[in-house]
Each structure stands twice: as C-alpha cells, then as structure tokens.
Amino acid sequence: MFANKLAGRYACIGFAGVVRIGGILMEITGLIDEVRKQVKEWRRQGLTVGLVPTMGYLHEGHKSLIDRAVAENDRVVVSDFVNPIQFGVNEDLDAYPRDIEADKRLCRQAGADLIFHPEPEEMYAPDFSTYVEMQKVSEGLCGKTRPTHFKGVCTVVCKLFHIVMPDRAYFGQKDAQQLAVIRRMVRDLDMDIQIVGCPIIREADGLAKSSRNTYLNEEERRAALVLSRAVFHGEEMMKNGERDADTILSQMRKIIEAEPLARIDYVEMTDADSIKPLARAQGRVLTAMAVYIGTTRLIDNFIMEV
C-alpha cells in the first residue's frame, strides 16, 4: 500500500516500501501520513499497537524492547530516527552510527510490522518552533552535561506518540533518566499511553549494550568495563544493607578512577521517578553514571527498591 504514494510530493524526502525476506512481510516508510493511515486501519480492525522509539543501529537491547512489544500488542511500530534536536552542538550527531539494512533485518526477525524511518525534513519544518520542555526531572544527571538533550527527546517522543498513537510504548532502563522524563511527560500532559520500561541488556562481560559502543577501540572496549563493574559493586553494597549514598558512590567512583582511560561525568544516587538527589537510599532508588572512555560518553545504572 505504501509504494503507491512514492510518486507523491514527499518522495524526495522519505521512502516507502515492503521488505520481504523469508516470506514475512514488513513495511517501512519515511512518511508521517503513511504511518497514520496504517495505524488507523489497524485501529479500525480493533488491533492494539505498540511503539518502540529508537535511533536505529539496533542491537540486542532494542531487540528486547521489540520482543516485549510483539508479545504485548497485536501490531508493533519501530521508529528508527536519529533525532537531530536531542544532540548538543558539540555532540556526535554526524558520527552516530546508522545501518538501516541491518535494522530492517532485526525488526523483521523480531516480528515488527512497520518501521518508521523519516528524514529530518519530514519531522522538522524549516520554521519548526514548538518544543516540549521539562523542569526538575530533566535537570540533574545527564541534563547537567547535556542541557538541551531532554527537550529534544520530549519533543520527538511527543511527536512520535501523536503520529503512531500507540497503546503502549517501550523504553530501555539503560536510559533511566529518559524513562523518568517520558513517564513524567505522559503523566503531566495526560497522554493516554502506557510506558513500559525494560531491563538493561548486557554483553557477556557486563558492558551495557549501546549503539555508541561501536566508537570504542579494543583498549577502550576493555576499559569500558569499569562502568558495569561499578554498577555491580554498588548493587552488591545496597543488597548487603548499605544505605549511605556517599559511601556507595565513593566506592563506585574509586573503581572507575582506577582506569586511566576513564573520566567521570557523574556518579549519583537519585529518586528513580523525580531524579531528586538522595543522601540515603530510600524508595525506588536510581544509581546512575556517565563516564567518558576516551572521547566516548557511556552511561549505566541500576534501580533498586529499598
């Protein structure tokens, strides 16, 4: 159905087609109108719809989100869009890895029904001027180093929610602050969407899966293990009853500082929902970090209810 529209006015900036591999049919489009049309058709049939928003270069972490969405919804849309407005001026927008062909294979194998892969021009008109902004929840942790990041995230996710109108949307706990920000946005703006947070997926040696891991050379890849080692150590301390934030965080920092290639951006303990700093672990606790390994900024965290 999408191919018919290829001759239309958007043909230059988007694309649409049907991917057939192994007899399974999955559609891909770059056009907002096509997504809307397809989702409305599904709605008319009484089907539920799940959305997995991604920036592409999909890995096992994304796959776990898609798997869960496929299990919980009749139809699943994966958005695959490197959102320019969530990158700061000196960040890695241009370098961010892309591989749409590999993404298509992963989505098809996971059982997704539609990939939305727009060009930036389809999402942002030249005179685009509306943003969703958040106070407080977006200000600590990553919000300190990346002051415009969550404004870009909220805006694009709000747009994706309006385009796809899903029943449920799936986000990884790897980006724990992003998950808190999205939950808060959905609550504050009365969006009728269930936000599903999914556990961090790790490499066999512990490193949290991330599209940015591809930036690491061999030596850095080894050095990057300090993040997960610090996470596991902090988790262990809390399991053993330690509640003092300074005690836990200083031991975690020591692990990271022992690695010459690592430079800490932050290692902090906050409430997992409000992202307010905690001096003592209480309630649903997020212990999160951002660490530069060489020039690559990686994040990791654990959430524990105490």
Place this chain on the structure above:
Amino acid sequence: MFANKLAGRYACIGFAGVVRIGGILMEITGLIDEVRKQVKEWRRQGLTVGLVPTMGYLHEGHKSLIDRAVAENDRVVVSDFVNPIQFGVNEDLDAYPRDIEADKRLCRQAGADLIFHPEPEEMYAPDFSTYVEMQKVSEGLCGKTRPTHFKGVCTVVCKLFHIVMPDRAYFGQKDAQQLAVIRRMVRDLDMDIQIVGCPIIREADGLAKSSRNTYLNEEERRAALVLSRAVFHGEEMMKNGERDADTILSQMRKIIEAEPLARIDYVEMTDADSIKPLARAQGRVLTAMAVYIGTTRLIDNFIMEV
C-alpha cells in the same frame, strides 16, 4: 454514569453529574478519567467529537463556537477551566469572572453533550513540570506584554487535546495570535486534530464580545468602542487599497489616542500565520491591537487576505 464515581478518590477535587433541563440531557464532570471514558464510548460507536476549549463565563462568542461544533460533529465537549498557568503574576486570575450555572444553561441550549470543568488540582499535580513552549509565533503582539501566556495556553490546550482526543477543536479569531499559536503547535507536534477558527462576534455597537468586558464601568464601556472603531477604519483603508503598514497603523492609533481612558499596549500588522511583523500588507494579514481601558486590557483585530 458519572455520578457513580463521586465516592471515588477524586470526589474532593472534581464533581460529576447530569444536568437535566427541559428534557435535554447534558453531562458535566471535573474528572479527566470520566471525560476519557465518555469519549472512548463515543468513539466505539463511530461518532465524531468536537472540542470547544473555554475559560467559562460564556458569551455569544463562545456560543458561536459551540454552534459550529454542534453542526460539524456528532458529539461536543466544552471545557470550562480558568487555566492558572496562562496568567502572569500581576494579571487577573483571581478576578476573572466565573458563572458555571449560566455556562451550563448556555451549553445545554447550544446542544453541547459534555462540560469538562476541572479544579486546578485535577489538571496540575503539585510536582507538575512539563510545558509546551513556542518560539517566534508566540513572541510578538500579546507575547511581549504577557511573556508566559502562550506557554500556559499551549500546555493546557495540549492537555485538553490528549484528554478529549477530538476530531476538531474550535477557537475564536478574537484571540488571533492564540489561534496562530495553536495551529503551529498542532502542525509541529503532529497532532491529528483539525483546528477551526471562527469569526469575531461583536456587540451591536461593535465592541468585540469578551468575558473581560464585564470589568468595564459605564464610562469605560463607551470608551472601549475605540478598539472596534480603529479596526473598522483599518479594514476600510485596506479595502480601499492602502497597503503601507505605517500609514494604516498610525491612523488606527490616532483613533485610539483620541480617547483619554485608552492606553495602547500595541497596534501592529503581522503575517496571520507566522506573526512576523509586516511593513506592507501582503498575503494573509493580521492587524491586531491590545488596549487598556482603565485597568482592563482588551484585544481586537481583523484578518484580510490581500
């Protein structure tokens, strides 16, 4: 159906009930969940839904919006909410006139199906922290004198759109910049809602209908006619071929300045969609003004395609 929920946890902050006058049935609720439930039931039945967002104290201007919504949709929701976050610190939030009983009568007579009349606590949690902000379109005209106004408008309208999920929403051209801001928000955030702008409704002597007209004493009420007189004069000049903004605006200003009780906030000519100032009338042109009559700030405008 709503009355059953009165015993629930929201009973203290909202209210729900059925208004029966003259055999016609119209529901009123203060609860987001009740609105959602009702609208979902209508959707299930395949009915279209129109929304008329208001701050209450309804007059013939609002009635013209409801009439149009009733004519174009199977069901009509009127929201009746004095939105605190669109008032500045020294503005008239507390003084803003309210009369829900009269509003109910007008809505019933106009054929609305549901009034949403929430308390501020139902709309804004104590830790509310998400806002929809706009650049450019919201910055000129009223945005200069009321720098946080359109942020409050965009945020509440975004919430109302998510709560009601209407097919169409109706706004008066009296608030011309608000209409431009809402249209831009809907376009930028990909909301699947048709925005319908409706003409200004005037008193017999020309004064644009406004809930704020109630602030005027007899002498001020007479003085307030300088707004519509200036509007009609500017309109006449443009009809007669005048295109130079300065020429048109200076004559309009003269009319207003002749009235001792009037103090100009602005009289300007802009593009009606982008709200960019124009030196020469071209395209869809908005000529707009805000004028204090005593302490009451009134607005008026005309839009002409040239």
